[in-house]
Amino acid sequence: MGAWGLTEPGSGSDAAALQTRAEKDGEGWRLFGQKQFITNASFAQVFVVVARTDPDKERKGISAFIVERGTENFGPGSKEDKLGIRSSDTCTLEMDNAHVGPEALLGELNGGFHDAMGVLERARVGVAAQAVGIARAALEEAITYANERETFGKPIGKHQAIQFMLADMATGIAAARLLTRDAAMALDRDEDARMQGSIAKVFASEVAMKATINAVQIHGGAGCTKDFPVERYMRDAKVVEIGEGTSEIQRMVIARELLKSGAA
Amino acid sequence: MDFNLDDDQRALRDALRSFCDGEIAPKAAERDQQACFEDGLIEKLGEMGLFGMYVPSEYGGTGLDVVSYVMAVEELSRACAATGILISAHHSLAVDPILEYGTEEQKRKYLPKLSTGEWVGCFSLTEPGSGSDAGAARCMAVEKDDGWHINGTKTFVTNGGEAHVIVLFAVTDPDDPRRRLSAFIVEKDTSGCRVGKKEKKLGIRASSTTELIFEDCVIPKEQLLGECGHGLRVALSTLDGGRLGVAAQAVGISQAALEASVSYSQERQQFNRPICAFQAIQWKLSDMAIEIAAARLLTYRGAWLKQNRRPYEAEAAMAKLYASEMSSRATNAAIQVFGGYGYIEEYPVERLLRDAKITELYEGTSEIQRLVIGRQLLTQPDWVAQG
Numbered sequence: 001m002g003a004w005g006l007t008e009p010g011s012g013s014d015a016a017a018l019q020t021r022a023e024k025d026g027e028g029w030r031l032f033g034q035k036q037f038i039t040n041a042s043f044a045q046v047f048v049v050v051a052r053t054d055p056d057k058e059r060k061g062i063s064a065f066i067v068e069r070g071t072e073n074f075g076p077g078s079k080e081d082k083l084g085i086r087s088s089d090t091c092t093l094e095m096d097n098a099h100v101g102p103e104a105l106l107g108e109l110n111g112g113f114h115d116a117m118g119v120l121e122r123a124r125v126g127v128a129a130q131a132v133g134i135a136r137a138a139l140e141e142a143i144t145y146a147n148e149r150e151t152f153g154k155p156i157g158k159h160q161a162i163q164f165m166l167a168d169m170a171t172g173i174a175a176a177r178l179l180t181r182d183a184a185m186a187l188d189r190d191e192d193a194r195m196q197g198s199i200a201k202v203f204a205s206e207v208a209m210k211a212t213i214n215a216v217q218i219h220g221g222a223g224c225t226k227d228f229p230v231e232r233y234m235r236d237a238k239v240v241e242i243g244e245g246t247s248e249i250q251r252m253v254i255a256r257e258l259l260k261s262g263a264a
Numbered sequence: 265m266d267f268n269l270d271d272d273q274r275a276l277r278d279a280l281r282s283f284c285d286g287e288i289a290p291k292a293a294e295r296d297q298q299a300c301f302e303d304g305l306i307e308k309l310g311e312m313g314l315f316g317m318y319v320p321s322e323y324g325g326t327g328l329d330v331v332s333y334v335m336a337v338e339e340l341s342r343a344c345a346a347t348g349i350l351i352s353a354h355h356s357l358a359v360d361p362i363l364e365y366g367t368e369e370q371k372r373k374y375l376p377k378l379s380t381g382e383w384v385g386c387f388s389l390t391e392p393g394s395g396s397d398a399g400a401a402r403c404m405a406v407e408k409d410d411g412w413h414i415n416g417t418k419t420f421v422t423n424g425g426e427a428h429v430i431v432l433f434a435v436t437d438p439d440d441p442r443r444r445l446s447a448f449i450v451e452k453d454t455s456g457c458r459v460g461k462k463e464k465k466l467g468i469r470a471s472s473t474t475e476l477i478f479e480d481c482v483i484p485k486e487q488l489l490g491e492c493g494h495g496l497r498v499a500l501s502t503l504d505g506g507r508l509g510v511a512a513q514a515v516g517i518s519q520a521a522l523e524a525s526v527s528y529s530q531e532r533q534q535f536n537r538p539i540c541a542f543q544a545i546q547w548k549l550s551d552m553a554i555e556i557a558a559a560r561l562l563t564y565r566g567a568w569l570k571q572n573r574r575p576y577e578a579e580a581a582m583a584k585l586y587a588s589e590m591s592s593r594a595t596n597a598a599i600q601v602f603g604g605y606g607y608i609e610e611y612p613v614e615r616l617l618r619d620a621k622i623t624e625l626y627e628g629t630s631e632i633q634r635l636v637i638g639r640q641l642l643t644q645p646d647w648v649a650q651g
Contacts (some may be wrong), residue, residue, distance in 0.1 A: 078531060107617060136648060143645045163638030164631075170641055171582040175558035178565055182557075199554045253544030258553055263519075263526045 003044035005035035005093050006116055008060045011247050012037075014148065015050075016113055017057045022051040027102040029053075029065065030073065031095040037243075041076040041091035045069045050112050074098035080219070086237030122187060123244055124197040128180040131204035131240045132173060138208075138215035138233045139169045145219055145228075162218060164169035165200045169211040177258075182198040202250035212237040257264040273332050280336055283312055284343035295470035296615050299352070306426065309351065310381030315338070318355045318363065323375035331569040338560070341516025346470035348516055350508030354378070357627075358385020358431050361447065361502045365490035366588035370449060371543055374429055381486075386427035388418040388476050389499050395420075396632050398433075399496055402444060403478060405434035411450060411485050414478040417460065422626065425472030428452050432476075433495045443493030448483060456481030467618030482492035482579075504577045505570060507584035507625045511563040514587035515556060521591075521598035521616045522552045525613040528602055540599075548597045554623040555594060559587035578640035578647070585633035588623035593622045596615040 011017040016058035020033025030049055041047075047067045054061030067074055077092035084102035107115045143166060146157035163220045183196035223230050241247050283525035291302060309315060317333045328336070333355065341348030361380050362370060362385075377383040394400040403416025414434055421430075428451060431644020434445040450457055460475030490498045526549055531539035539545045562583040570643065595617040599606035606613045624630050640647055 035407055043310050090508075101641075139641075139648055140645060143641055143648070147642060157638075157642045160631075163642070164634040166641050167585070167634040167637035170637055171562075173648070174565075174579070174582050175562050175586060177464060178559055178561035185268065189268070197554075199557050205553050221605050233352075235327070251547050252543070252549040254550035254553055255540075258526055258549050259530065259546075260524075261538050263549075263553065 001040050001044045002046045002048070002190040003040040004041050004119070005038050005041075005047055005049045007037045008034060008252070009036050013231065013246055016062070016248055018050065018062065020049070020051040021055065022053050022063060022065065022100075024053075025099065028100050028104070030087055031067070031100065033095055033100040034077070035093035035095075037080065038088055038093045039078075040089050041088045041093050042079060047074075048106060049095070049227060050116050053112075057110070059113040060110050062116070064111050064115055065100055065113070066104040066106050067098065067100055067104060071098050071100065078144040082239070084237070085231070086235075095162050101103070108246075116138045120245055121194050124191070124250075125180055125187060125238055127182045127244045128176065128183065128197075128200035128204040131201075131237070132177050132180055133167070134237050134240070135173045135176065135204070135208040138212045138230055139166065139173060139238075141164060141228065141230055141233075142169065142215040149220075156200065163215050164194040164233035165218060169214055171205035174242055175198070176207045179203055195254060198245070198250040198253040201240075201245065202247045205237070205247065206241055209234075214254060267648070268333075269331075273335065276328075276332055277335055277339060278584050280339040281313075284339050285421075286640045287345055288340060289343035292347075293609075293612065293615065294551065295344060295346055296619075297609075298471075299459075299464065299469040301346070301426070301470050304469075305347070306350075306381050306384065309347070315354060315381035315384070316349050316379030317351075318359045319375050319379045320363075323371055323381040325375065330508070330571040331564055334508050334563050337509050337512035338516040338519070338563075341513040342520045343516075344470075345513060345517050345616075346468040348427070348513040349422060349468055349471050349510075350384075352506070352513060353375060354385045354386065354427075356506040356509040357387030357422075357502055357583050358427070358429055358573050361387075361431050361489060361498055362429075362449065364501070365447065365494075365498055367486075368487065374449065375614075378429060383428040384423055384426040385429045386421050386423035387431045387502065388421045388424075390420045391417060392419050393628050394630055398499060399444060400451075401433060401435055403432075403434045404438075405448060407436070407485070411549050412488065412547070414448070414450070414456070414481040414483065418476040418478075420463070420626070422471060422478055423477050423638045424474030425462060430457075430476065431489065433499050436492055436495070438495065445495030446492050447489040447495045447498040448481055449487045449489050450478075450481065451575045454481055454483060464576040466621060467615070468521065468622055469618075483577075492528055499578075503627055504580045507580040508563060508566045508570065508626050511559065511566070511580070511583040514584075514591035514620065515560050515563060516618050517616050517623070518552065518556050518591045518594040521595045522556060523602040524612055524616075524633040524641060525549055527600045545601060552594045552597055555590040559590050561585070578637050581628070581633040581636040584623075585630050585637070586619075586629065588649065589630060591623055592617070598629075599632065614640055 037054040049065050052065040074095045077094040079091040149156050179200040183193050183200040186193035186196050215230040277617040283617050311325045315326030317328045320327045337352045405412045405414045430450040432448045432450045433445050460477045463473040507603050532539050554591050566580040566583045
C-alpha cells in the first residue's frame with residue numbers, strides 16, 4: 001500500500017508553505033518535520049514525502065522523496081478520530097532525522113511542487129467518482145424508504161415535496177457522473193484536464209453533500225439514527241468537499257483557467 | 265459514451281460560431297427592443313441550412329445527428345435566445361412529430377419546405393385553461409364528411425406569428441380519458457384559422473408568442489397526424505425532444521453571460537485593480553463555468569440517447585430542469601458581476617436574465633420536469649444504478 005505526504009499542521013491549501021525539510025547529507029538527505037492527515041499512513045509500505053530542499057525558494061525549492069516503512073526515525077504518529085470515512089486510516093507522519101539515499105529522490109530536484117500539483121490534478125477525478133458513489137448510495141436508500149414509509153395515508157414518495165427532492169438528487173448525480181467521466185476521458189487522451197478535473201471534483205462533492213443531507217431528511221427522525229446508513233453517508237460526504245483540494249481551491253483553479261482563456 | 269466532439273461536429277460549431285457572431289449577435293439587442301425578427305433573418309437562417317437540421321436529406325434537409333443539433337441551438341442562443349427558440353421550436357416541436365408520426369405523403373408534402381425555412385413550423389397544445397394539465401384541453405376537432413372541423417382557442421404558441429405549419433392538438437373524444445386528444449397538421453392560411461393576440465413578454469421578446477383561433481376551420485382528413493386518439497402521446501413524446509432544445513438554449517444564454525462577465529471583470533477596475541482579482545468575483549465566474557459544463561453534458565447525453573433511439577424521457581427532463589434553473593442563476597450572477605451597469609440596457613446581461621426565465625417554464629415547467637424524473641426514480645430504482 002502507498003501513502004502520500006504533502007499536508008502539514010501549518011500548510012493545507014497553501015501547500016507551498018510547507019516546512020518539512022530535507023537536508024543534504026552526502027549523496028542522500030535527512031528528513032525533518034511532520035505531516036498531517038495522511039491517508040493510509042499506519043499500514044503503507046511506501047510513502048511519497050514532499051519536503052523543502054532549498055530554504056531560499058518557495059515553490060521552486062520543494063522536492064519529493066520515496067520513503068519506505070521501517071526507515072529509522074520515520075513513521076506514522078497519532079491517528080485521527082474523524083467525523084466520516086472513519087475506517088480510512090488518517091495519521092500524522094513523523095520524521096526526525098530520517099535518512100534516505102540518493103535513489104529516493106522522485107522526479108527532479110526542486111521540481112516537487114509542480115509534480116505535486118500534477119498528482120492532485122489527476123487524482124481529483126477519483127475523488128469526484130467517490131462523491132458520485134456516496135451520493136448514489138444515498139439516493140438509492142432514499143428511494144427505497146420513500147416507497148415504504150407512509151404518512152397521511154400514502155407512501156411518502158407520493159408527496160411532491162419528496163418526489164422533487166429525489167428528482168433534484170438524481171439530476172445532480174447524473175450531471176456529476178458525466179462531468180467525472182468527461183474529465184477521466186480527457187486524462188485518458190493525455191490532455192490537460194486541469195479545468196475538467198476541478199469542475200468534476202467541486203461539483204460532485206457538493207452534489208454528494210446536498211444529496212446525503214436530503215437523504216437524511218427524507219428518512220426523517222430515523223435518518224438521524226444508526227439504524228439507517230444515511231447518517232453515515234452524510235458524515236462521509238463532508239470530507240470530499242475538503243480533501244485533495246478544498247472547494248475554494250477548486251474555484252481558484254477554475255477561475256484562473258477562465259481568466260486565461262476568456263471562457264469561450 | 266464519448267463526448268469529445270468529432271471533427272465534423274467541431275467544424276460545424278466553428279462555422280456556426282462565426283456565423284452567429286457576425287450575423288445574429290449584432291442585432292440581438294435591437295430584436296429585443298423592437299420585439300420582432302428583422303426582415304431577411306429567416307432567409308439568412310434558411311441559407312445556412314438551419315431550418316433543415318433534423319430533416320433527412322431524402323426530404324431536403326441536412327440530416328444532422330441530435331448532438332450536432334443541440335450544439336447548433338446552443339450557438340444560436342448564445343448569440344440571440346429568441347433566434348435560438350425560433351429554430352428549436354421549429355425542429356423539435358413541428359418537424360420532429362411529422363418525421364416520427366407522419367405518413368409518407370405528409371412527410372413529402374411538408375418536410376421539404378420546412379427544411380428551407382420557406383415554411384416555419386410551430387406546435388400548439390396549450391390553452392388558456394390547460395398548460396401543465398395538457399390533457400384538459402378543450403379545442404375540439406369533429407370529423408365530418410368534408411374533413412375535420414376545428415373550433416377553439418390556443419395560447420402561447422411559439423413561432424405563432426411566423427409559422428405556416430401548425431402541429432395542433434385537439435379533442436376528438438371528450439369522454440375517453442386516455443384517448444381524448446388527436447394531433448393534426450394545419451396550414452395557417454386555411455380558412456377559419458387565424459393568429460390572435462401577440463403577447464408582450466419579459467424576455468425572448470422577438471420570438472412571437474401568439475394565440476391561434478380556430479372558428480370552424482376545416483382541414484382534410486389526411487391531415488390527421490398519427491392515430492386518432494393518440495394525441496397526448498404524440499404531444500408528450502414530442503416535448504421530450506423539445507426539452508433538449510430548451511436545455512441547449514439555456515446553456516447558450518448562460519455561456520453568453522459567462523463570456524460577458526469574464527471580459528468585463530478583466531476591464532473594470534475598482535480599488536486599483538481589475539475586479540477579477542477579487543475572489544468574490546472569481547467565485548461567481550467559476551460557479552457559472554461549473555454549472556454550464558454540467559448542463560451541457562446533461563444536454564448532450566439526452567441528445568445521444570435520442571440519437572440512438574434509447575429511452576430518454578427522464579434524461580431530457582433532467583437536462584431541461586438543470587440547465588434552465590442554472591441559466592437563471594448564471595444570468596443573475598452576471599448582472600451582479602457588472603454591478604450597476606448590469607441593470608442598464610446598454611449592457612447585454614439584463615436581457616440575458618430576462619431571456620433565461622422562460623426556459624424554466626415552457627415545454628414543461630420545472631415542476632413538471634421534477635414529476636417526470638421522480639416518477640422514473642420511484643418506479644425504476646435500477647435506472648439510477650445503471651447510470
